[in-house]
Amino acid sequence: MTGYDTIVIGAGHNGLVCATYLAKTGQRVLLLEAADTVGGLAADREFHPGFHAPVAHTLSHFSSKVARDLDLQRHGFNPGSSELPLVGVGNGEPVVVHDGKISGVSAKDQRAYLDYHGLLCRFAAVLEPFWLKTMPRIGSNSIGEVMTFAKLGLDLRRLGKKDMGEFLRIAALPMRDLVDEHFDNEQLKAMLCWDGLIGSKMAPRSPNSAVLALLYRLSGEMHGGHAIPSGGVSSLVSSLMASAENAGVDIRVSSEVSRIRIDSDKERQRATGVHLANGESFAADRVVSAIDAQRTFVNLVGVEHLDIGFTNRIRRIRSDGYVGKLHLALNALPEFRGVDRPDGRIIITPNMDAIEFAFDDAKYGNASAEPVMEVVIPSAADSSLAPDRQHVLSAHVMYIPYKARDGWTGAARDEVRDRAIDTIVKYSNGLRDQIVASEFLTPADIEATYHVSGGHWHHGDFAMDQMLMMRPTYEAAQYNSPIAGLHLCSAACHPGGDLTGLAGHNAAKELLR
């Protein structure tokens, strides 16, 4: 057995970020990854020879602080590429939002969009410091922690009476009501819903959480814009890996952890290392889990080390994924009706009802009969992702339930894939003939491939009852756990999912306190 200061389980981006921060302070850090490459859902995936696409296909609010602290630019990360247009495709003329401008809608909606975006960005700015903070545990009487909330209250109040009141109202609105209040154009409304909903079990009419998810995504310097860095999203992973190695992190891939070692003394149980599936063991002063909470506690710690109520709170985290992933290898750049160049995020849905009805299928365990999706051609931004003059189409398809009513089979998966392709073909005439190869990942496939419970992007729905100091549950919301020396740094923790690096950053900060 070799001794480390810290073992980080899971080399997803949050694991890489956390490990690097710790190593930079001189800790001996071991980062273990079950797959044969690092990066998790952001890792490069060659789904057909020469064709590459990670599950997470764009970057939006990756923390600039993390990028700076870890010197990612020097390690090859170049986020500086321009913002992708957001394109809404449906029944009528496409609507395009790009660099704060909007086309394809009435002048009234154009003005309304500026107000809407401005208002949400103001709210997002107030919340932004929160995403970089450890949430206080209610009941601990530290003044500093109570002040975290007092400060949010004051910041909100500083927006003015009207905005503050409005914030307290819209924070719980369903996306549908929010956009209905501002816009007339159905296409615009539908595409603006998207960023509030994606990844969670929510539809436009679902109250209470979507606006908060949207505000989370509007934080950061891109203000909700998305981009594909040069070299693709996986360049973020490679730069994180380079930064980690540079800091001295010992990274081992193909090293699946089977058990976290727990020792007990008179006072507490303590995590003292890990056992690997291959029989190896490593000892460390502490273990940090960058994987989801259910796997961490139920599979790796074992319920016998945990209280029953706590275990139940972990069990009931809603973390069934509802997003499927379609990858197409294409022999040419596809064309979308009415779209000049398919270099944006193309939201395929005619209106909010289409999203709602697609969701209605999924809530009973059926894949949407008429799926809605976000399509990106990453190879249009970075030609290295596909062979010369060929292209990759990457699509997030909603809603594909993790638990299919009749179970997932190969045939069921193919059917859903075909349905998704049929939907795209409606807007992209020649596409069918351009397809060289295809791949569809259901949430069940994502779970199996990437070791995330439920195949859920965010390790748990981004819902009001699973946020802030309730993420993943109140006893483990400060990047710690009931087991001494066992910490969490994944999207299962505050502030949640997406490629942000924030959970990894916050956890490292907490560990180094």
Add this chain to the structure above:
Amino acid sequence: MSRYDAIVIGAGHNGLTNAAYLAKAGLNVVVVEKNEYIGGAAVTRELHEGWHYSNCSYVCSMMRQALHRDLDLGRHGLILVPYLGTVNFGNGNDRLIAYHDADAWSNELKRHSTHDADAMHRLEADLTRYSQLIRKTLLRTPPEPTSMRPRDIREFLYLAQQFWKLGEREIYEYIRFFTMSAADFLDDYFENDLVKAAMASPGIIGTALGVYSPGSAYILLHHVMGDVDGSIGAWGLARGGMGAISKALASACQEYGGEIRTNAGVQKIVVNGGKTTGVVLENGDELSARIVVSNLDARRTFTNIMEKDDLPDGIYEKAKNFKIRGSSGKVNIALSGIPTFTHLPENRYINRGGQTFSGSMETMERAYDCWKHGRWSGDPFIESVIPSAWDPTVAPPGKHWMSNFIQYCPPELADGPWTPEKRDAFGQTVVDKIERYSPGFKDLIVHMEVRTPHDIENEIGLTEGNIFQGELTIDQLFFNRPFPGYGQYRMPVKNLYMCGSSTHPGGGVSSACGANAAREILIDLKRPNTVPEDDFYDE
């Protein structure tokens, strides 16, 4: 021109409560009502000879007992009779009978799942805990979050203290409960679908949400936090129908010197220089008053009987955006005898309670899906009760009347406007479903009244027939009700107040909105407060 201290628009139960308290404080009050009868949605009407329908609201549990006592409604003729258990009809022959007796209820649950029988104890304790907390807010004015006034800060501290007393774990459970869907919330308790469906059904009544929609767990609580004589979750019938509540309130109001004018619809609230000075009636009469109190919903108040120009910027739009969605229908049926239900014992106690035709969680959710598509479900959720089994005053001896509340009924149909034929077809769907559980039911029907959202609106003025005068979602609850900045009953025009269910604490025949509004008015008029602040808490 008549001159009053206060004009209350709308003789619904909150308007009458408000007027009663203002009159009690010595004000010269008039309540103006557009219909020839009072009561709004708390009404009893003889729509078929010998049958007296409570044709809108039909049961009562939220009436604040402090107000009931304080206004001496018992002496004014009101008696609320709790009714015994409800039968929940599942799909097929599955039945879950909510026996009143705790042991019988537990055995009945065990028949479905021993696990759920055990879990029900925890749910009951949890709902009691949640109810006790929320009930403390019902007769209090919500604090304004943007305000630094000592009163608002004090009120926030009071609430924080109540919240704190739950203990750490329950604070989080409470937040969960407040924001989750009824389905997700109940998943932590139960395994049996019919048990879940039975417990989830209060979460959809009156709302444009489904059992799977986040926020429906709170609506569930809104329906179970009421009580009859301290037994939380129990429901009662008013002897003489729901109109008996309005009658008693009217009688109290008149005894204090308040005046009630029927056939007196308001055409317009008069505003001069940013202040209201009275109302103009539809018949052209002008009434002037120091203050005007609207018991109409927020949408109707600001968009129907006020001029956009009389309102500060943005209020008209807020009222337009106020969510007051039609989602419910009502079918009132006169019966020549008591219906019997298959696979139910001929037990005279359980046949007299309520009947809930919920089917399953999925049946209820699919009914909601239909509403979203602008049609009614062929397999709707129906909550029924046969008040005549308890109340000898509402139907001739041996005859019965059955109230059926249907979730969901869309206000607008996808295939064109409502017509009398479509309304009949909707009623037929409901009757067909009941017939499935009660063969021969149709033969008992003597008379039937079918009401769609706009029928309710046209008759009693509730926008889209929304029973709560506005959805009970977080964006429209507590200090957000009806809009941010106006949660304390004072409206954007000076001397104008609201006292209906569009204000805190929202829908239900509770009289709390009317009483709370009266309290704020009396504070503004610098009169001694005569409105009780505390209900009787079971602590």
Add this chain to the structure above:
Amino acid sequence: MSDLSQTDPFSGERPKLSPFHPRLEVLNVRDTWSVWNGYKFADCYYDAEYEYFCIRNTCGTYDICPMQKYEISGPDAEAMVNRMVTRDVRKLGRNRVAYTVWCTDEGRIIDDGTVFKLASDRFMVVCGSSCVAWLRKASYGFSNVTVKDVSDELAALSLQGPTSCAVLKKMGLQGIENAKPFNIQHFPYHGDTLMVSRTGFTGELGYELWVKRDLALTMWDDVYAAGEDYGIQPYGETATDMARLEAGFIMPYVDFTEALKTVHFEHDQTPYELNLGWLVDLDKPHFSGKQALMEEKKNGPKWRLLRLEIDGNWPAYESNVYDSESCNQDIGYVTSAMWSPAVKSNIALAMVRSEFLDGEIWAEIYKSKDLRPYRRMSKCTIRKKPFWTAARARSTPPADF
């Protein structure tokens, strides 16, 4: 799921009947019934005081069919049970029984009950009210464990009193006299097995008999035939309550509330508060509530359940207790109280705030004389030991009477 009977329209809401009911019905001369866990259950059969003295003087039987019984089996059964309860069941020998409690994460008692170790991978948990939902939660995460509710499959009869061993011997249960307290013995019985545990809730010599439901009446008849000459008598809830209070045993919903059914914050109790610290094994591997209980042990419980002997002869039913005769400070409340026939003393259990344990304790007692209420302040004395114990309850082999 059986459909509701068409012959009795009220069958769905009548209490269920114990497998012993045909005999109980005949013996319940006073027709005094209440309901326990959905079962019709006797408060007393003939005379509560007589039945109490049978427990102390001859022997009596108590129908414990309504008790909830769960069989937990499989390779992970021991780990699962051990993680749920506060005692270390690994130390429990095969065919031994342990009284224990199980707690929430916060260390508050969900229920008390007994754990029967039937084999290294088979346990039976017996408790007073349903525990299915908690067992479901407690077994989540263990891959090799089965929890089965056998409450309605097993009939159980408690036989308590000085002559109880003699009765069982007469019944032909050879070697029963060698059973030590908390031992389990199995006897072949009509092609099946009769399980006898030396357990009870009376502080007396006593046994509990467990048999398949369809052998219930056969066993009853055998027990009563054997007990004929030993003063056997069925006893009900009232006599049980007297006996258990003298022995210092606590009763759910009387002396403590079950944590999961408690409405108000910390109105439930911890083992330390109930003087059950001896059930909490902080040296065993992790169990639910351990961390919270370690904290509590360090800081001391906020309340203590005291055994009180109270001046005078007025039972302190539902009394509040104070620090002085002048009621200066309310310091707690009585949970159970009675006049003890065995020790001729006015006894009670009371919850008292820990900070007042060293001072005086006074109970405020009301008593009605011909409907007119009188109030009295009575001084209380703390008793460290159970009010009443019988040496025979612990001796092996026990005497025949």
